[in-house]
Amino acid sequence: xxxxxxxxxxxxxxxxxxxxxxxxxxxxxxxxxxxxxxxxxxxxxxxxxxxxxxxxxxxxxxxxxxxxxxxxxxxxxxxxxxxxxxxxxxxxxxxxxxxxxxxxxxxxxxxxxxxxxxxxxxxxxxxxxxxxxxxxxxxxxxxxxxxxxxxxxxxxxxxxxxxxxxxxxxxxxxxxxxxxxxxxxxxxxxxxxxxxxxxxxxxxxxxxxxxxxxxxxxxxxxxxxxxxxxxxxxxxxxxxxxxxxxxxxxxxxxxxxxxxxxxxxxxxxxxxxxxxxx
Numbered sequence: 586x587x588x589x590x591x592x593x594x595x596x597x598x599x600x601x602x603x604x605x606x607x608x609x610x611x612x613x614x615x616x617x618x619x620x621x622x623x624x625x626x627x628x629x630x631x632x633x634x635x636x637x638x639x640x641x642x643x644x645x646x647x648x649x650x651x652x653x654x655x656x657x658x659x660x661x662x663x664x665x666x667x668x669x670x671x672x673x674x675x676x677x678x679x680x681x682x683x684x685x686x687x688x689x690x691x692x693x694x695x696x697x698x699x700x701x702x703x704x705x706x707x708x709x710x711x712x713x714x715x716x717x718x719x720x721x722x723x724x725x726x727x728x729x730x731x732x733x734x735x736x737x738x739x740x741x742x743x744x745x746x747x748x749x750x751x752x753x754x755x756x757x758x759x760x761x762x763x764x765x766x767x768x769x770x771x772x773x774x775x776x777x778x779x780x781x782x783x784x785x786x787x788x789x790x791x792x793x794x795x796x797x798x799x800x801x802x803x804x805x806x807x808x809x810x811x812x813x814x815x816x817x818x819x820x821x822x823x824x825x826x827x828x829x830x831x832x833x834x835x836x837x838x839x840x841x842x843x844x845x846x847x848x849x850x851x852x853x854x855x856x857x858x859x860x861x862x863x
Contacts, residue, residue, distance in 0.1 A: 586843075588850040589638040589825055591699075591729075591765050591790035591817035594626045594660055599643055599651040604704075604737040623660045626820065627667060633825035635818075636847075637666075639854070641699045641729075642673035646706075649675075654685065658693040669856070670695040671729060676705050679713050683720050690724045696854050697721075697763075699729040702743035710749050718757045727853055728753075729788075732764035732775050736791070736822075746774040754782035761853055765817055766791040772798045779804075779813045786853055790817030795831035802835055811841045815850045 593599065597620055630638055640660060643651040650656075650673075657670040672689035674682035689695040698721055702709045709730055721728045732750060734741040743749070746768050754762060765788045768775030779785045789797060804810035818828040837845060851857050 586847045587635045588847040589635045589818050590788040590815040590850050592638040592820045593641045595821050596652050629824050633829055635825045638668055639671050640668050641671045644673040644675055654689050671697045671699040676713050679716050683716050686720050697727045697729050701731050703735045703739040708743040708749045710752050718760050722759045727761035727763050729763040731766050732768040733766045746771055746778045751778050754785050763788055772801055776804045786813050788815040788817035790819035793828050811844050816846050
């Protein structure tokens with residue numbers, strides 16, 4: 586059983602955005618013509634033995650929905666045994682954002698909020714995020730974000746775990762926070778914040794197993810750290826099969842491996858208790 590904690594099924598609006606030019610250059614990839622059917626993402630999961638994925642919506646400041654909440658809801662409704670949704674909202678309209686988050690959780694069955702501070706070129710300690718954190722606590726869903734430098738062409742400073750994630754966890758100790766992309770080059774900062782705060786977690790999206798920093802692998806093997814790290818791919822930027830290459834080389838014992846690949850995500854996102862759509 587493998588759960589991918591960070592996926593996005595890409596729309597053309599998402600793939601064509603100029604902020605991903607650097608990622609296309611690194612990967613040497615071509616953007617496919619036309620919209621990609623959801624079966625393409627399912628095939629990518631099947632190729633890696635991924636049973637379940639958390640699909641992320643994207644909302645940009647100027648362009649609006651690059652992957653809309655309703656599009657994600659449609660894919661989840663079509664394949665409820667394979668996907669759950671994570672909402673994205675308009676940070677520049679705080680009350681509308683809170684209402685949209687509540688709609689996504691209460692009506693669409695989404696299981697969390699994912700916001701990318703670098704996309705808005707502001708840190709996650711910006712006052713406009715705070716009503717969303719309160720709503721996440723009230724709704725009982727995690728807040729997922731990106732930590733570390735940005736591959737896309739946007740500033741990296743909003744991804745600093747200290748002071749930003751540390752401050753949010755101090756202000757909202759009940760809030761479950763999942764920092765995706767491991768925090769590099771501030772991985773030690775992210776680990777320190779996880780050690781300090783009970784409800785802060787890391788997911789390994791955007792990194793292959795062979796590229797995980799040694800300090801993160803050592804943390805994953807520790808008594809507390811084994812409960813704090815979740816597998817993620819960041820598909821389609823990295824396919825899950827590629828992200829999992831070299832997993833055996835990490836030297837994880839069977840229990841730690843199960844926690845990393847699915848049990849931590851099940852606990853953090855409440856998947857075991859989640860009612861699947863009919």
